[in-house]
Amino acid sequence: MATIAVLAFVVAILVVLCAMLSSGAAPEKHLTVYSVAANYSLPLVQREGRDYVGLLEILEPLGKVNARADGSRWRLRYYREEVDFQSGKSQCRIQGRQTAFPGKFLLEGDRGLVPVAALNLLLPKILGGPVSVHEDSERLFIGNIATHFTASLAAGNPPRLVFNFTAPVNPSVSTEPGSLRLAFTRDPLVAPASPTLTFGSKAIPSATYSEGNGIAVVVVNSNVPVMASFSNDGKTITISQTAQAVAQGAAPATPTPAAPGSAAAPAQAPASSGATPANRRYFAVVDASHGGDDRGETLSNSLLEKDVTVALAHALRQELESRGITTLVLRDSDANLAVDQRAVFANADHAAIYIALHASSSGHGVRVYTALLPFGDEDRGPFRSWATAQHAALPLSQSAATAVAGELQKRQIPVRTLAAPLRPLNNIAGAAIGLEVSPVGADLAQLSAPDYQQLVTSAVATAVTAARDQLGAAP
Amino acid sequence: MSDDPIRVAPYIPRHLVIAFAVMLAAAITLFSYAVRMRNDVTGSPVTANDTRPLAPPVAGPTESVTLFVAHDEDGSLHAEAAQIPMPSGRQQRAEELLSTLLSMYLDKNSPHVLGSGAEIRSVFLIDPGEAVIDVNSAFADTHRSGVLVEELTVASLIHTVSVNTPGIQKVKILVDGKERDTLAGHADLSSFYDVTAVNQLAAQLQPGQ
DSSP states (O other): OHHHHHHHHHHHHHHHHHHHHHHHSOOOOEEEEEOSSOEEEEEOEEETTEEEEEHHHHHGGGSOEEEEEETTEEEEEETTEEEEEETTOSEEEETTEEEEOSSOOEEETTEEEEEGGGHHHHHHHHHSSOEEEETTTTEEEESSOOBOEEEEEESSSSOEEEEEESSOOOOEEEEETTEEEEEESSSOBOOOSSSEEEOOOSSSOEEEEEEETTEEEEEEEOSSOEEEEEEGGGTEEEEEEOHHHHHHHHGGGOOOSSOTTOSSSOTTOOGGGGGSOTTOOOSEEEEEOOBTTBOOOEEETTEEHHHHHHHHHHHHHHHHHHTTOOEEESOOSSOOOOHHHHHHHHHHHTOSEEEEEEEOSSSSSEEEEEEOOOSOOOOBTTBOOSTTTTGGGHHHHHHHHHHHHHHHHHTTOOEEEEEEOBTTGGGOSSEEEEEEEOOSSSOGGGGGOHHHHHHHHHHHHHHHHHTHHHHHHOO | OOOSOOOOOOOOOHHHHHHHHHHHHHHHHHHHHHHHHHHHHHHSOOOTTOOSOSSOOOOSSEEEEEEEEEETTTTEEEEEEEEEEOOSSHHHHHHHHHHHHHHHHHSTTOSSOOOTTOOEEEEEEETTTEEEEEEOHHHHHTSOOOHHHHHHHHHHHHHHHHHHSTTOOEEEEEETTBOOSBSSSSBBOSSOEEHHHHHHHHHHTSTTO
């Protein structure tokens, strides 16, 4: 029994030592391989002060390969190419021809290791095609598969930085104060002509490219909060200011009769509207649905739903603000904006009412929608279910929809109120309605006619103004 | 004095020997069981590629059912009685209902046109009270875009199934067996539909409402 106790003690000591060694070890280095067949990552080992990698592991995903150790010799066959290595030598025979390379070939068991620096010489002869090794950043490009990119500042206010890539990319995006980081772990992105790009913009002054440990990174430096949106099937990334940043920048210039910085006390508001949350910057959030790649309905050859909704949103903002209702338009240009982001903006602002705008060629007049809530998903403690966040505010939304429908009827516009499975209405925590505007008659051109847009939006604005007390008092 | 070398008996406790023997026996048993299972699987015919119909085509006595048919002209759902041959299985009945409904939409005089090639792939009824309607990609890809026009399709499918198949509480719509965000840019397909809420919507969509 004493022997067992001693053995157990020794094993325990060894386990503790291994744990201490592993916790203190440097992070494992990897070589990222990009090829037409696959993109993959392989561990690197340090031998004789150099980075080494298993040659068989590199070739296995690319095609038919096998290797055999015979004493100090190691023979590899890739399709018809035969390569003969000898352990400790810095030469090998490829199809019988002598080839020298930096460093030495190492044989560890049956595993043949070659220096990363030797790949530039060995792989083109084995694979029969171009190979590029970025040794410092541990990246290996097999074939002409590099993805290039350009970055330019798009005209407009606020400015947008547009990255165009030669192939779809899928970076992970992270933000921290003063920068937005795009990390390309699986994309064969290569450096632009200069690693530092400057744009002459105060909001987004520059971007830098770097690569290391198998990853390419683009860091966008900004002086305002920014976000990234993807379009063009992943070949375009647009960096733009967040709605919050836009709002902060635009607020002083917004022509509104409301008291500065206070949506709680618009010029015409009665004193009873003091229950409005203090952190509400805008009373109404108007959402021009669709945008960017999401065109919505193709209303005619020259008319897209996403364009009509922007025009309607501008008209509605004008009507609301002329009545003292502070208004934020969520999508002011042809940009991609996910439905979740739209809901986040509206909820973060604690807007009294969220109005989503749609346009349609079918039907006549206007449909006013409230959320058709999905099944289940109950709130948990203080956390509200995202799918049914609208639940508590649904009666208020229905009341607002009825008020809007009443005003539209007064203007002889055919109108219906319906529930609809239309996101993000169900994700909005406050009052939320959706409008689907169709022409009154058969002429689709009416949708883009300013007088019809003004007729519809003035009715909506009048109804919202009339319900201001009720909406503004909501938590 | 003997010339025999001194032999030290190896000191392995009896209970460790027994434990090792038991574990070895268990490993051998499990290995042989795994080999047998593997042979059973590889030896059985591959059913995934079996395209033979699982059930014979529906025939026999017809039954009266109510279909809720979308009409684009007035943006409403019309309750229409139909006599169709119905199989006995609950799931097959639901599939037959929706196939009949779809054949109306694919007709040249359809009141609510769907794109050609639109099909109901299958309907799954999962107890308790859960239904999954799987449509093909042509159904969604060729569907017209718009809140009302998409909502009419969704309400028509769900209300027809739920009214004729008691007990269903929630319905999910898949496209080619996969979840999709929307039908054609508007109607949400990412969540389960609440049948009670859809019944209320169907009431709102009655003609003349």
